[in-house]
Amino acid sequence: MTVFLALVALALAGPWGATAAARRLAALLPPREACxxxxxxxxxxxxxxxxxxVALFHVPFLASLERLPLSRVVAEWPAVVPVSGLAGAVLAVQAVLLVRRWYEHRALLARAWASTGDGVADGDVLxxxxxxAEAFALPAFRGRPxxxxxxxxxxRALGPAEREVLLAHERAHLAGRHHLLSAVADLAAAVHPALRGLREALGFHLERWADEAAAGSVGDRRLAATxxxxxxxxxSAAVRAGGSRNPLLSVGAGPVPQRVEALLGSVPVRPHGRALRVGVVCLVAVTAVSLLSLGLAYGLHEYVEYAAEAVRGR
Known part of the structure; x- marks a missing residue:
């Protein structure tokens, strides 16, 4: 059981390293694939x-299902009850945070739609x-596209050509359903604090995805950057730094200098050579940590069953 506890600790600490690997992988990919x-x-x-x-929380319950006395489990692993209780408490907190984040997103969308009541529609533009000076993609909500x-x-702040870039950027957010990706990353960050780094990185790459779509739409990368x-x-007064927790993705979100610099460069391409090898290693690291955690859940169940069989055989 000591080995299992060490592996569980590794699985819970692993996302810190896996997050760094995922961010590194994203930096090597074109914006869409990075997102x-x-x-x-x-x-x-x-x-x-x-x-x-869940695996930790279920140890006492698995023991009871296998008709293994809790006293026997405690004798083998004295910390089973407090560890199980702590895991249950963390799961409860995660559930509360997930529900709270979800309602925050829905409330923000409701307020945003309410604020556009006096807007003038021009096709898909309000x-x-x-x-x-603000512009953002407002996702579909309660039957409204x-x-x-x-x-x-x-x-008033932009010329006709620049307005075309702006609209293409925000339309790319809507077409790509970027608000859903942002919401998924935000909800995941409520489960483990290490995943906040993925949320922030995703906010940047979502803007880069829309930037590249806008540049391709107008056919002029320099115009798009400008x-x-x-x-x-x-x-600038309305810029939301990072923008990852905000489903209303805005053209002014994220680190704008890096985005402009990227647009002034060449069109992003998939990695090759050494960059591809680094990307594969990063992907393997993320997958390994996830599979380790899932494997532990199954392995802990098997361990309890084995212990129960050993007790019955005596």
Whole structure:
């Protein structure tokens, strides 16, 4: 049982290293693939963490199902009751945080839609009055289709070509359902604190994905870089640093200088050579930590069954 406890501790601590590996992998990939890799890593690591905690929480219950006296379990592993209780408490806290985060997202969407009541529709664009320069993708909500919301202040701050880039950027967020990826990473971060790093990295790569889509739409990477920089400066008061917890993805979110620099470079390509090998190692590390956690849940169940058989055979 000491070995199992050590492995469980490794499984719960593993996401710290796996998160760093996932971020490294994302840095080697084009934006779209980076977003999918980060979201997948968040789901795997969160699931593995929950599996390890559930395995610990269920030890006394598994023993009772196998008709193994709890006193016998405590004799073999004196810390079983407090460890199981702690795992249950952590699971309860995680459940509360998950529900709270979900309602925060829904409440934010409801407030955002309510704030566009006086907007003027132009196709999939809603222009709302206001001097602040803001623009964001407003996802579908309660039967209403997704919209690109732009304030009158942002419209005045940009020229016609730059507005085209802005709209293409926000439309890319809607078309790619980026708010769902952001929400998944945010919910995963409620399960394990290490996963907050994935949430922040995903926020950046989602913006890069939309940046590249906008550049491809207008066919001019320099124009796209200029438009994004100008929009971010115009809306600096409304910029949400990182933007990963906010489902209303904005053109001014994230580290804008890095995004502009990337647009002034060449079109992102998939890694090859040494970069590909590094990426494979990072992917293996993330998968290994997740599988270790899932394997522990099964292995702990088998261990209890084995112990029960040993007691019955005496």
């Amino acid at each position: 999918l890799a980060l979201t997948g890593a968040a789901v795997l690591l969160a699931g593995g963490t929950v599996a390890a905690l 222009v709302v009055p206001g001097g602040d 997704g919209r690109v919301v732009v304030t009158a202040g942002m419209v 438009a994004i920089a100008r929009a971010a400066l115009a809306g």
